[in-house]
Amino acid sequence: MLRNRNYWTYSAGLAIVWAVVLTLTLIIRGSDKAQIILLVFSGFCIGWVSTTIARYVYPPPKRWRVNHGE
Template sequence: MIRSRNYWSYSAGLAIAWAFALILAVLIRGTEKAQSYVYVFFGFWIGWLSTTIARYIYPPPKIWEAKRRQQ
């Protein structure tokens, strides 16, 4: 089995899960009552975007990278 443990596949999985959750919220509660879920969704993605930017600006130390490659 191929291990796809990287940030981009995890991000894609999160996007699919959020899309599913938002569609369910709209179908069950209606568009007006599901609006609070959309606010939580946007708050989560703002945080996710900031961590993505930080991951590229401040990469992990080389010691961590060497240990990760050994596994």
């Protein structure tokens, strides 16, 4: 289970969930009414990019990192 606990697996899972949400919203509500969801998705993407940059610029302290060698 620990081998699947990383940032990229979580990102892929979120991408799949957002794809399902956006697809269902477009099918059920139509493109005119789905504009609010697209704005929320855009804000989420901006935040996700921001946290990704922060993770690389400010990595966690060594005591919080998982040691795979032990």
